[in-house]
Amino acid sequence: MRPKVVMHTQISLDGCVRGFLETGVYYAVANRFNADMVLFGSETVYTAAEHYPPETEKAFTKPVNRPDDKRLMCIVPDSRGRLRNLHVFRDSEYCKDFIVLVSASTPKSYMEYLNERNYDFIVAGDDHVDYVKAFEVLYSKYNCRIIRTDSGGVLTNVLIERGLVDEISLVVSPCLVGTGEAHLFRSLFLLKRMPLELISCETVDKNYLFLIYKVLR
Numbered sequence: 466m467r468p469k470v471v472m473h474t475q476i477s478l479d480g481c482v483r484g485f486l487e488t489g490v491y492y493a494v495a496n497r498f499n500a501d502m503v504l505f506g507s508e509t510v511y512t513a514a515e516h517y518p519p520e521t522e523k524a525f526t527k528p529v530n531r532p533d534d535k536r537l538m539c540i541v542p543d544s545r546g547r548l549r550n551l552h553v554f555r556d557s558e559y560c561k562d563f564i565v566l567v568s569a570s571t572p573k574s575y576m577e578y579l580n581e582r583n584y585d586f587i588v589a590g591d592d593h594v595d596y597v598k599a600f601e602v603l604y605s606k607y608n609c610r611i612i613r614t615d616s617g618g619v620l621t622n623v624l625i626e627r628g629l630v631d632e633i634s635l636v637v638s639p640c641l642v643g644t645g646e647a648h649l650f651r652s653l654f655l656l657k658r659m660p661l662e663l664i665s666c667e668t669v670d671k672n673y674l675f676l677i678y679k680v681l682r
């Protein structure tokens with residue numbers, strides 16, 4: 466068994482994942498999915514802050530788990546062991562803690578980094594993370610039933626290709642961005658057409674479209 470996965474992405478009308486002025490609508494509607502966890506791509510976390518403060522003692526302490534805590538558990542795959550900035554987001558306004566997804570190819574020094582700071586991690590896959598296995602662990606060990614993504618496209622395209630996305634939610638922003646920014650489906654490789662069913666279409670904040678498609682299998 467695995468959690469339901471909702472891919473949630475903001476795009477410009479011409480399909481870019483960056484270059485908007487405003488991301489408020491994207492985060493406002495994200496709450497509607499009642500997700501237990503949010504899945505970031507490592508590039509998204511890596512580029513989230515240009516500068517970040519050095520670690521303090523708090524970075525080595527696991528946040529206390531309180532049943533009434535409404536903040537989401539954050540998941541991030543990092544098979545290359547690049548992320549050293551997790552302390553910036555851990556135990557913050559929107560993030561309770563991180564579970565890091567790694568693979569057999571992840572440098573041992575990175576596992577030590579995670580262990581020293583008391584991060585939970587799941588080892589799945591040989592090279593990149595095997596998301597089928599990792600999601601099974603999130604379901605059975607962490608009781609996760611709904612995952613929402615927060616990624617620029619590379620990760621969600623991998624998830625679509627593996628048949629792991631159940632709903633595609635798009636916030637279409639009222640702007641054209643042009644060729645300077647990455648497109649959402651730039652790396653999607655499909656052997657055959659994937660049919661979708663529109664399950665919701667709403668205008669938000671006058672100018673934005675909030676679309677939810679169900680992936681038909």
Ligand SMILES: NC(=O)c1ccc[n+]([C@@H]2O[C@H](COP(=O)([O-])OP(=O)(O)OC[C@H]3O[C@@H](n4cnc5c(N)ncnc54)[C@H](OP(=O)(O)O)[C@@H]3O)[C@@H](O)[C@H]2O)c1
Nearest residue numbers: 474475482506507508509543544593615616617618619620
């Ligand atoms: N518009 C939006 O809604 C939105 C939301 C979030 C972020 N963003 C923007 O999007 C940008 C980053 O997005 P991105 O698309 O470049 O990267 P990303 O999706 O954040 O990260 C790439 C992820 O894909 C994984 N991956 C790559 N190849 C894989 C493979 N073959 N098999 C399994 N996993 C694989 C990587 O795993 P490893 O780390 O294990 O290699 C990594 O975690 C940022 O600029 C951010 O600002 C936009």
